[in-house]
Amino acid sequence: MRVVIGEDQALMREGLALLIEQDGSEVVGRAADAPDLLRKVGAHRPDLVVADIRMPPRNADDGLRAALQIRAEHPEVAVLLLSQHVQRSYATELVEQGTVGVGYLLKQRVADVASFTADLRRIAAGGCVLDPEVVATMMARPRRDDLLDRLTPRQLEVLALMAEGRSNVAIAERLTLTTKAVARHVSHVYDTLNLELAEEDHRRVLAVVRYLSR
Amino acid sequence: MRFEDQARSVRRAARMWLRPGDTVIAPAIAELAAFALLLAGIEVVLLADGPLASIWQIFLFPGVGLLYVGAGLFAWTRRPGNAMGALIVAGGFVWLAAGLVNTGLSALIAVGLLVATVPLAVVVHLLHAFPSGRLRGRASRITVAVAYFVVLVLQAPDYLFDQGEAGPTTVLQIADNHDIGRVGHWVQDAVGLAVMVATAAILGGRLRRTEPGRRRVLAPLTGYGILAVLFVPVSAIVVKAWFPEASLELAVAQLAVMAGIPVAFVAAGLSGGFARTEDVQELGALLSAEEGRPALRAALREVLGDPSLDLLFRVADPPRYVGRDGAEVELPAPGSDRSVAEVRLGGRLVGAIVYDATLVADRGLVDDAARVTALAIDHDRLTADLLASRESLRISRARLLEAGDAERRRIARDLHDGLQTRLVLLAMLAGRSGAGDDTAAELSAGLQEAITELRELVQGVVPATLTERGLYAAAEELTDRMPVPVAIEFDQGGGGLPLGVETAGYFVVSEAFSNAVKHSGAEEMRLSIGRRNGSLRIEVVDDGIGGARLGNGLRGLADRVDALSGELTIVSPPGGGTRILVEVPCG
Numbered sequence: 001m002r003v004v005i006g007e008d009q010a011l012m013r014e015g016l017a018l019l020i021e022q023d024g025s026e027v028v029g030r031a032a033d034a035p036d037l038l039r040k041v042g043a044h045r046p047d048l049v050v051a052d053i054r055m056p057p058r059n060a061d062d063g064l065r066a067a068l069q070i071r072a073e074h075p076e077v078a079v080l081l082l083s084q085h086v087q088r089s090y091a092t093e094l095v096e097q098g099t100v101g102v103g104y105l106l107k108q109r110v111a112d113v114a115s116f117t118a119d120l121r122r123i124a125a126g127g128c129v130l131d132p133e134v135v136a137t138m139m140a141r142p143r144r145d146d147l148l149d150r151l152t153p154r155q156l157e158v159l160a161l162m163a164e165g166r167s168n169v170a171i172a173e174r175l176t177l178t179t180k181a182v183a184r185h186v187s188h189v190y191d192t193l194n195l196e197l198a199e200e201d202h203r204r205v206l207a208v209v210r211y212l213s214r
Numbered sequence: 215m216r217f218e219d220q221a222r223s224v225r226r227a228a229r230m231w232l233r234p235g236d237t238v239i240a241p242a243i244a245e246l247a248a249f250a251l252l253l254a255g256i257e258v259v260l261l262a263d264g265p266l267a268s269i270w271q272i273f274l275f276p277g278v279g280l281l282y283v284g285a286g287l288f289a290w291t292r293r294p295g296n297a298m299g300a301l302i303v304a305g306g307f308v309w310l311a312a313g314l315v316n317t318g319l320s321a322l323i324a325v326g327l328l329v330a331t332v333p334l335a336v337v338v339h340l341l342h343a344f345p346s347g348r349l350r351g352r353a354s355r356i357t358v359a360v361a362y363f364v365v366l367v368l369q370a371p372d373y374l375f376d377q378g379e380a381g382p383t384t385v386l387q388i389a390d391n392h393d394i395g396r397v398g399h400w401v402q403d404a405v406g407l408a409v410m411v412a413t414a415a416i417l418g419g420r421l422r423r424t425e426p427g428r429r430r431v432l433a434p435l436t437g438y439g440i441l442a443v444l445f446v447p448v449s450a451i452v453v454k455a456w457f458p459e460a461s462l463e464l465a466v467a468q469l470a471v472m473a474g475i476p477v478a479f480v481a482a483g484l485s486g487g488f489a490r491t492e493d494v495q496e497l498g499a500l501l502s503a504e505e506g507r508p509a510l511r512a513a514l515r516e517v518l519g520d521p522s523l524d525l526l527f528r529v530a531d532p533p534r535y536v537g538r539d540g541a542e543v544e545l546p547a548p549g550s551d552r553s554v555a556e557v558r559l560g561g562r563l564v565g566a567i568v569y570d571a572t573l574v575a576d577r578g579l580v581d582d583a584a585r586v587t588a589l590a591i592d593h594d595r596l597t598a599d600l601l602a603s604r605e606s607l608r609i610s611r612a613r614l615l616e617a618g619d620a621e622r623r624r625i626a627r628d629l630h631d632g633l634q635t636r637l638v639l640l641a642m643l644a645g646r647s648g649a650g651d652d653t654a655a656e657l658s659a660g661l662q663e664a665i666t667e668l669r670e671l672v673q674g675v676v677p678a679t680l681t682e683r684g685l686y687a688a689a690e691e692l693t694d695r696m697p698v699p700v701a702i703e704f705d706q707g708g709g710g711l712p713l714g715v716e717t718a719g720y721f722v723v724s725e726a727f728s729n730a731v732k733h734s735g736a737e738e739m740r741l742s743i744g745r746r747n748g749s750l751r752i753e754v755v756d757d758g759i760g761g762a763r764l765g766n767g768l769r770g771l772a773d774r775v776d777a778l779s780g781e782l783t784i785v786s787p788p789g790g791g792t793r794i795l796v797e798v799p800c801g
Contacts, residue, residue: 009631015639054682061682084630085669085678088694089687107634108665111641111658142699144738 001124004029004044006037006051006063007082016050016110023117034062041070046077048124052107053083053090064090071097078124082107086134088141092213095128099206103129103165128165128205135163138212150192158185163208243287246303250283253310260317270466275313278473282306285476293519297347298340302476305336327373331365334406334443337475338413341439344432344479346573357412364406371398403447414440423551424572435482442471510590511538514567514583524568527595529602535566538594540601555580559588564595611777612714619676619717626676629668637665677720685716689723689743696727698737705744715750715800718774719743725771726754726794734758734792749780750800755793762786768794 003020005027007013017027025048029040033056041049049070055063067079071094078101081094091104103123109131110116119129139148139160151159154175161171168186172179190197195207254276261272283306290299308329315326338361342354349355375394417436424432446468453464511525526535526543537543546552546568553571557564567584574580584591641661644654672678680688686704693700711719723741730736736756743752762784764772775782780798 009635011639012635015642019642054678059681083678084634085673087679087683087687087691089683089690108638108641108662108669110638111645111662111665113642113645137694141694142697144699 001025001048001121002028002044002046003048003050003120004031004037004040004046006031006034006049006055006066008032008052008055012052012107019110019113019117020050020120023120025120033057034066037063037066038069041074041077045074048078048080048101048120050080050082050120053081061090064093067094068097071102075100078102078126080105080120080123080129082110086131086137088134088137088213091130091134091138092209095130095206095209099128099203101126101128103127104134105129105131106133122165130164130205130209132160132164135160135212138163138209141212143214147193151189155185155189155192158182159189159208162186162189162204163212165205243291247283247287250280250303250306250310253307254280257310257313257317260319260322261313264316264318268462270462271316274466274469275309275316278469279306279309279313281473282309282476285480289480296345296519298344298479299347301336301340301343301347302479305333305340305476308332308336324373328366328369330373331369332362333472334446335361335365337439337443337472338409340475340479341413341417341436344435344482346576348576350572351416353412353416357409357416360405360412361409364402364409368398368402368405371395372402406447410440410444413443420572431482435478438478439475442475445471510587510594514587518569518574518580518583520569520573522570522573525591525594526566526568527591527598528563528565529595529599536598536602536605538598538601540598540603540605542602553577553580555584557584557588557591559592564588564592608777608779611773615718615774615777616714619714622676623681626672626678626681629672629675630678634665634668634672637661637668641665676717680716680720685711685719686743688720689741692724692727693741696739697731698739700727700739700741703740703742703744705742708745711750711800714778715798718778718780718798719750719752719796721774722752722771722794722796723754725767726752729762729765729767729794730754730756730758730792733762734760736791745800746797748799748801749797752796753793755791757791759788760786760790760792761788762792762794771796 001024003025005013005016005020007016007030010032013030013032017030020027028044028046031037031040035057037049037051037055049067051063051067053061053063055066064081067081070077070079075098079094080103081090082105083090084107086106094102094104101123103119105116105119109119123129139156148156148159157175158171161174166174168179168182171177171186172182175182177185189195193211195211198204198207257276257279258272261276264271283303286299286302286304286306288299289296289302293299311329312326312333314322315330317323317326335358339349339358342358343349349358371394375392375398417440421429421433421436449464449468453460457464511523514525515521515523524537524543526537526545528534529536535543535545545554545566551570551572552568553574555567555569555577557566567580569580641658644657644661647654677688677691679691686706690702690704693702723743727739730739734756736758738757740755741753743750745751762768763786764784768782768784772782775796775798778798780796783795784792785795786792
């Protein structure tokens with residue numbers, strides 16, 4: 001797997017590179033600001049881009065804007081955005097533009113090396129990964145006539161994992177259920193929330209996020 | 215100029231009759247009107263007996279003369295301190311005199327011949343003197359003087375030597391020398407044309423320097439005046455050459471064009487916002503009135519007839535001029551159309567009157583007004599001084615807040631870039647170094663908690679979203695963390711907001727929210743943010759128990775808003791919900 005990193009803090013950038021290389025992938029470009037990132041992605045056409053949301057030159061959401069541009073210009077390049085904090089609108093903007101090969105994680109998830117590298121591979125393989133905390137924020141939003149009230153705690157857990165981009169198999173593994181039981185929960189969630197049916201996991205994410213952002 | 219001296223003495227006479235508060239036309243004005251009517255009546259009778267007794271000839275000159283006198287008197291009553299009215303009235307009498315040329319009496323014909331073309335010079339004079347009634351600048355004074363020279367002196371060959379082919383011999387004629395007459399005509403036309411070119415140049419230059427609002431009034435008036443003056447001699451030449459039998463039609467056309475002049479000037483004077491003025495002496499009466507005492511500036515504006523007049527106050531520490539609201543004001547640059555009259559009380563500078571020199575020509579009048587009002591100005595100055603120090607206090611508070619905000623942002627950035635990154639890397643290291651080791655797992659978990667805590671701390675100092683995406687996104691993020699639904703109405707037009715306003719706006723929303731959550735028991739809320747009339751407008755409404763007061767949280771918020779010259783309104787009747795409205799100027 002060939003990776004380009006966009007991160008302005010040198011320590012973090014090198015830490016990420018080390019982690020990715022130890023996982024057996026190749027870091028083909030390291031950028032310290034958004035224009036540099038765009039240039040290197042254009043030159044190397046990597047499988048995956050890992051970028052910080054806040055980056056020079058404006059030190060605002062330059063990383064996110066660069067990511068959206070990369071998604072538009074090179075749909076085949078997967079993108080993982082890292083952020084110091086969670087912001088619901090970043091996640092919705094990202095998935096609204098396409099749910100194949102995108103991810104949005106808190107920066108501190110890097111510390112859990114095994115699950116982080118697993119997430120990297122899922123994203124590069126076309127999966128969609130959203131940080132549990134973003135999903136928790138979305139689920140906790142108060143709304144009128146909340147259909148979530150009609151779900152059981154177990155179904156809420158399933159819904160959260162669906163929003164994170166997990167497949168039925170992964171959900172079953174996480175909750176120690178049978179995949180059949182998970183499939184039942186999923187279909188109940190679909191019925192309750194009146195979601196449009198989507199077979200692929202990444203399309204399922206979009207439906208769920210749309211509901212949660214209403 | 216002669217006319218002005220005349221006008222001034224008439225004005226002095228008129229003033230004796232004018233009493234403050236007079237609403238009827240002053241006797242002097244009425245007498246002038248009666249006198250003009252009498253003269254016109256006599257002239258009509260004389261003309262009826264004259265050689266050219268057509269109905270046109272009889273009524274045209276007296277009619278135009280009366281039109282001038284009437285329009286001039288109207289302007290005069292509206293603005294006693296302005297010489298335009300007197301000038302137009304004088305023009306009317308000249309017209310009446312010029313009309314005498316068609317009577318049958320040789321002495322009167324002589325008078326008519328002498329002043330035959332003077333009305334043209336009067337129009338030139340009016341053009342140069344508008345709107346104050348006084349001539350401004352050397353160029354104007356010389357041009358008008360030459361204009362009078364052309365119509366009074368250069369007219370001489372015409373009546374001394376040449377009565378034309380058909381004209382009867384008059385008392386003034388000393389020889390019948392057609393050649394001298396022709397040369398005289400030629401010289402008069404050339405110099406007259408030069409006067410009009412100079413007039414066009416001077417007024418054109420003035421128009422360019424005039425503010426656009428008044429230019430709309432001045433431009434057509436100037437154009438009409440110049441064309442009217444040119445029309446008279448040019449049309450005479452054209453008619454003489456090609457339509458010799460149309461001399462009556464020519465006279466009617468010329469008089470009609472000239473008759474429009476006084477009406478145009480008076481209309482322009484009134485539409486240009488030149489309101490009725492009062493006498494300076496009335497200032498005292500106006501200001502000493504027990505009730506209904508007008509604001510000082512309004513009184514000065516009325517008396518001096520300058521609606522753009524401004525009153526500045528002198529304050530110390532540092533010495534500067536401030537307006538009524540205490541905000542510092544720069545004096546206009548010397549050489550501009552705005553003039554400054556200093557106001558002194560016992561030799562001490564207490565203020566300044568800034569006025570439009572093109573409207574108020576008489577500097578002495580402004581100085582008089584300054585003397586009369588010095589005490590009142592000094593009194594108002596103390597208020598302005600107080601406001602000025604309040605204003606500087608506000609500015610220093612705003613600066614302190616701004617410094618505080620900058621410091622907040624710096625701290626947040628340092629924590630975010632430095633400490634947090636280090637902790638993440640340490641956690642990574644801990645996770646890798648001892649996979650499967652209990653102590654290492656504990657260390658990792660502890661570091662993760664520390665990172666989360668630090669993240670929340672940074673969020674409290676300055677929320678990352680505010681830095682990254684601005685007020686609207688940060689406010690939206692706040693609604694996500696509320697326990698009740700918040701309807702959002704954002705109107706994000708109008709470009710970026712100043713940093714200070716954005717930060718203040720964020721704290722307004724956050725404080726209003728936490729106030730509502732803590733005290734109101736609201737079930738639903740509404741947040742609207744938008745820009746209106748150069749202000750950022752934030753409205754937070756809840757359906758809670760109401761009765762909110764300026765407590766600790768809202769107090770700090772009010773201070774912040776106040777430091778930015780903003781306004782905070784809280785409407786919170788018991789049981790009726792709470793509505794917090796904040797408006798902060800944002801350029």
